[in-house]
Amino acid sequence: MSDAHLPRTGAVIVAAGRGLRAGGGIPKQWRDLAGRPLAAHAMAVFAAHPGVSEVVLVVHPDDQGALPALPAARIVAGGETRGASVLAGLEALDEVERVLIHDAARPGVTAEIIDAVLEALDHAPAAAPALPVTDALWRGAEGAVAETVSRDGLWRAQTPQGFHLGAILAAHRAYPGMAADDVEVARAAGMEVRIVPGSERNMKITEAADFDRAARLMGGAMDIRLGNGFDVHRFGDGDHVMLCGVAVPHERGLAGHSDADVGMHAVTDAIYGALGDGDIGRHFPPSDPQWKGAESRIFLVHAAERARAAGYAISHLDCTLICERPKIGPHAQAMAAALAGIAGVEPGRVSVKATTSERLGFTGREEGIAALATATLVKG
Numbered sequence: 001m002s003d004a005h006l007p008r009t010g011a012v013i014v015a016a017g018r019g020l021r022a023g024g025g026i027p028k029q030w031r032d033l034a035g036r037p038l039a040a041h042a043m044a045v046f047a048a049h050p051g052v053s054e055v056v057l058v059v060h061p062d063d064q065g066a067l068p069a070l071p072a073a074r075i076v077a078g079g080e081t082r083g084a085s086v087l088a089g090l091e092a093l094d095e096v097e098r099v100l101i102h103d104a105a106r107p108g109v110t111a112e113i114i115d116a117v118l119e120a121l122d123h124a125p126a127a128a129p130a131l132p133v134t135d136a137l138w139r140g141a142e143g144a145v146a147e148t149v150s151r152d153g154l155w156r157a158q159t160p161q162g163f164h165l166g167a168i169l170a171a172h173r174a175y176p177g178m179a180a181d182d183v184e185v186a187r188a189a190g191m192e193v194r195i196v197p198g199s200e201r202n203m204k205i206t207e208a209a210d211f212d213r214a215a216r217l218m219g220g221a222m223d224i225r226l227g228n229g230f231d232v233h234r235f236g237d238g239d240h241v242m243l244c245g246v247a248v249p250h251e252r253g254l255a256g257h258s259d260a261d262v263g264m265h266a267v268t269d270a271i272y273g274a275l276g277d278g279d280i281g282r283h284f285p286p287s288d289p290q291w292k293g294a295e296s297r298i299f300l301v302h303a304a305e306r307a308r309a310a311g312y313a314i315s316h317l318d319c320t321l322i323c324e325r326p327k328i329g330p331h332a333q334a335m336a337a338a339l340a341g342i343a344g345v346e347p348g349r350v351s352v353k354a355t356t357s358e359r360l361g362f363t364g365r366e367e368g369i370a371a372l373a374t375a376t377l378v379k380g
C-alpha cells in the first residue's frame with residue numbers, strides 16, 4: 001500500500017485538569033519534569049511520530065493565555081471533566097480517520113506503544129495499552145482487609161487509547177455520564193477494544209511523589225554533564241606556589257594575572273565547560289585590572305554558583321597536577337579538602353593527584369606547572 005492510502009491519524013492530548021492530587025501550586029501538566037513542562041514530553045513524542053499527522057492539545061480555559069513553551073500543536077479549550085475535554089479535542093480534529101487519545105499526565109509514552117496501538121487499529125475498531133495486575137488485590141473496610149479479590153484477567157489501563165474517529169466521536173457525543181476513560185465510552189457504544197502491551201514507563205503522574213518516580217523511570221531525564229579544564233602557568237619569582245587553594249613552599253612562585261593557582265583554574269574551567277558557559281577568561285577578563293592578584297577561589301565560587309543556578313549538583317571534581325617539583329603527594333588531601341570547601345561539594349567527591357612528565361617537555365624542564373581537571377554535573 002502506498003503512503004497515500006494509509007489512514008491519517010490525529011492525537012488528542014488532554015491537559016485541562018487541575019492536578020489537585022499532585023498539588024504544587026500550578027496544574028501538574030505545566031510543572032517541570034527534567035527541564036521541560038510535563039505536558040511537553042508526551043507532545044514531543046506524538047509530534048515526532050511518523051504515523052501521527054496532527055496534534056491537538058486540550059487545555060483549561062484559564063491556562064490558555066499563559067501557556068509555557070511547548071512543541072507545536074493546535075490548542076483547544078477543555079471542559080469540566082476529562083470526558084468533556086476529550087470531546088472538545090475530537091471535535092477539533094481535521095481530516096484524520098483515526099485518533100489516539102492521551103493524558104498529558106503520562107510523559108513516558110513511547111513510539112513503540114504508539115506503534116502497537118496503531119497496528120492493532122488496522123484490525124480492530126479500538127485498541128489501548130495496559131499492564132496486567134501483578135499484586136494481590138484486596139477490598140478494604142475501616143482500615144482492614146475485608147476480602148481478597150481475584151486478579152485474574154485484570155489490567156491497569158493506560159493511554160494512548162486509539163479509535164476510528166467517527167465511531168469514538170459519536171460514542172462520546174452519546175455517552176451520558178462520567179467515564180473512567182475512552183475505552184469505557186467505546187465499550188458502551190459496542191466497540192471491541194484490543195489490549196496491547198503498556199509499559200511501567202508510561203505511568204500517570206497523579207500524586208506529588210510521582211514526579212520523582214517518573215524522572216527515574218524515564219532515565220534519560222537525568223542530565224549528566226562532563227566538563228574538562230586545562231591550564232599552565234610558568235614559574236617566576238617567589239617562595240611558594242598556590243595549588244588547589246593550598247600554599248606549598250617552593251623556591252619559585254607561579255606567574256600569572258591572578259594568584260596563578262593552576263589547579264583551581266583547571267577545575268573552574270571544567271565546571272564552566274560542563275555548563276557550556278565559556279571559561280575563566282570570559283567571566284574574569286585578564287584585561288580587567290580588578291582581577292590582578294585575585295584569589296582564584298573567587299573564580300571557583302562563581303563557577304559553582306552558576307552550576308547550582310542552572311539546576312546542577314556538582315557530583316565530582318578530579319584534578320591532576322603535572323610537575324616534577326614541588327612534591328604534591330603530602331598536600332593532595334589538603335588540596336582536595338580546600339577545593340571541596342570552596343566549591344561546596346562533599347569532600348569524598350573531590351580528588352587531587354599528581355604526575356611528573358618523566359623530565360620531558362616544559363614541565364619536565366621545570367619551566368612551569370600544568371593541570372588538567374574533570375567535573376561531573378548532574379541534574380534531575
Ligand SMILES: Nc1ccn([C@@H]2O[C@H](COP(=O)(O)OP(=O)(O)OP(=O)(O)O)[C@@H](O)[C@H]2O)c(=O)n1
Pocket residue numbers: 014015016017018019020021022029058078079080081082083085086103104105106204205206
Ligand atoms: N477536566 C479535565 C480533567 C482531566 N483532564 C486531563 O486528563 C488527564 C488525566 O486526568 P488526571 O490525572 O485525573 O488529572 P487531573 O484531573 O488534573 O487530576 P486531579 O484529579 O488530581 O485534579 C490529565 O492529563 C488531565 O489534564 C482534562 O483534560 N480535563
Ligand SMILES: C[C@](O)(CO)[C@H](O)COP(=O)(O)O
Pocket residue numbers: 082103156157158159180181182204206
Ligand atoms: C485514562 C486513564 O489514564 C486510564 O488509566 C485514567 O483513567 C485517567 O485518570 P483518572 O485519575 O482516572 O482521572
